[in-house]
Amino acid sequence: MNKADFLVELEDILQREEPCKEGDNLNDYEEWDSLSKMSVMAYYDKNFGVKVSLKDLQTVTTVEDLISLTGGKISD
Amino acid sequence: MTLATFKHVKISAIETVVPEKEICIYDEVEYYGGSVKKIDRMRKMVGFYKRHVADNETTPADLAYDAAKNLISDINLDKNSIDALIFVVQQPDVINPSTAYFIHDKLGLSDDCIATDINQGCAGWVFGLYMASQMIESGTHKKILLLNGDTPSVGIDPSNRNAAPIFGDGGTATLLEYSENEIVSQFAIDTKSYGFEAIVSPFSGTRFRCDISKDEDFEFLAKTRNEKIMNPEGKEVPLLGGYMNGLAVFDFTIKVVPETIKKLLEYSKLTREQIPYLCLHQANKQIIQAVGSGAEFDLEKVPYQAFENYGNNTMCSIPTTIGLLPKDAPKKNLLCCGFGNGLISAAAILNLENTFISDIKNFRKPEYVVSREQYVNTWRDKISGKISLSGGGGNRQDERTILLGSYGFVGPSQNNNYTQK
Incomplete structure (x- = not known):
């Protein structure tokens, strides 16, 4: 998966109506709540085989940080 | 496992x-x-x-x-x-x-x-x-x-x-x-x-002994009953509630x-x-x-x-x-x-x-389900011996009367149906 595809997916994961950008601060999103974090955990597990933990998500601030959590599974 | x-x-x-x-x-x-x-x-x-x-x-x-x-x-x-x-x-x-x-x-x-x-x-x-x-x-x-x-x-x-x-x-x-x-x-x-603390009712058993008939405990509860704690999600939750x-x-x-x-x-x-x-x-x-x-x-x-x-x-x-x-x-x-x-x-x-x-x-509510006030009133009368204890379901009324009768709890069970008042 490349970054552009992931950003579209992320919009759906968060059930957000505006596009997500790599530099966005997640804390500025109204939708960045516990539900969204759970959705990210489930999505990463299913699609990347990456088990993201609660601690990992607490350290994340930007969309870019979220991308790096996949450990290189999202290409440019 | x-x-x-x-x-x-x-x-x-x-x-x-x-x-x-x-x-x-x-x-x-x-x-x-x-x-x-x-x-x-x-x-x-x-x-x-x-x-x-x-x-x-x-x-x-x-x-x-x-x-x-x-x-x-x-x-x-x-x-x-x-x-x-x-x-x-x-x-x-x-x-x-x-x-x-x-x-x-x-x-x-x-x-x-x-x-x-x-x-x-x-x-x-x-x-x-x-x-x-x-x-x-x-x-x-x-x-x-x-x-x-x-x-x-x-x-x-x-x-x-x-x-x-x-x-x-x-x-x-x-x-x-x-x-x-x-x-x-x-x-x-x-x-x-x-993970036993991940979903728990911390204030529901003997780990948190609180007897409201004691002044000290009553005051403690009066102070903490409305206490809210900010959780990491930024939401206020009651201290004394269940935790998850x-x-x-x-x-x-x-x-x-x-x-x-x-x-x-x-x-x-x-x-x-x-x-x-x-x-x-x-x-x-x-x-x-x-x-x-x-x-x-x-x-x-x-x-x-x-x-x-x-x-x-x-x-x-x-x-x-x-x-x-x-x-x-x-x-x-x-x-x-x-x-x-x-x-x-x-x-x-x-x-x-x-x-x-x-x-x-x-669900069909059983006839024995009563309001809290009725429940407390029934227990007042049971403790004072004015009415009999509940129990004696099925065909066991006779045995119940023999067992409990000698302690003053005579007569058929009231089954919590408190209708006297």
Whole structure:
């Protein structure tokens, strides 16, 4: 998966109506709540085989940080 | 992980009741700033829709008792043939004795039928099946009535949007019998006690001794009863309420629960194709689908309609799910998995091919359920000896009078029906 595809997916994961950008601060999103974090955990597990933990998500601030959590599974 | 196989246990009947009162999340738009879009988002992500909730007077035991009565009449069961009553409950009517004795009496079960409570949460149905199956397989018991009841919705502040839209209430009755013919059921139970604080009621037992008749304790409660704590999500929660770390529990659920399911499949030597449905505890749609995918099941086989229509009714959610399966759906090798407070993940492969499975029925409030004021008044009169103690269900009035008569508790039982004032 490349970054552009992931950003579209992320919009759906968060059930957000505006596009997500790599530099966005997640804390500025109204939708960045516990539900969204759970959705990210489930999505990463299913699609990347990456088990993201609660601690990992607490350290994340930007969309870019979220991308790096996949450990290189999202290409440019 | 505990693994077990039973070969002589038949699940003969499953009954589920839910309170009649239904709340739909679209009727609660005021809690979402008037935004139907926000509700749509919640419905899509978590499956919030409808839930059935009990009133303040109804207890888990009342729901379980009603389900038991339905079961007895629906399959025309001889009550005297039941030799064990197990009530799985986390909110008993009283701390002692086991609430199972109360239900035993109300149902008029025999003196040859043992009774006890088991304290379990969302994994409680599978856990109860496991305990009952052990008792049958050992040859000691032939017919066990397993009851489950819970009222997690009662007492939740409706403005608490983290909890209120999730929980529904329910009661179930399951009959397990000894079978000469081989019927295989298999269990896998993973006990992760390191997570016991992840879902807990810290202020509900003797760890927090608080006696409001003592001035010191009364003052302490007066000071702390309204205390709110800001959680890491930035939401205020009451200190003295139940505690759940949602994200930590989700973490456990997507890491541990699929592994329990996979382990059970491996142990049973069955393939996913041989499993018609994966009936999961109805925590919420998001969790159900995450566990289903994690266990590598086609999501078509993983129902979540029970959550959408009845809410998360904790230990009753798997029987509710089973009750909603199509009547003609294959029910051999049904894989069920309950998970939750403990923390525990408990899975079972069950054969329900010849099981009577009732529709989900509305709870009929038993006549003995009274208001708190009436309950307290009744106890005033029982303590003072003005009225007799309850009890003496079935045909045991005579024996009851002999036993309790010598202590002044004479006359027929009032059965908590306080109508004197």
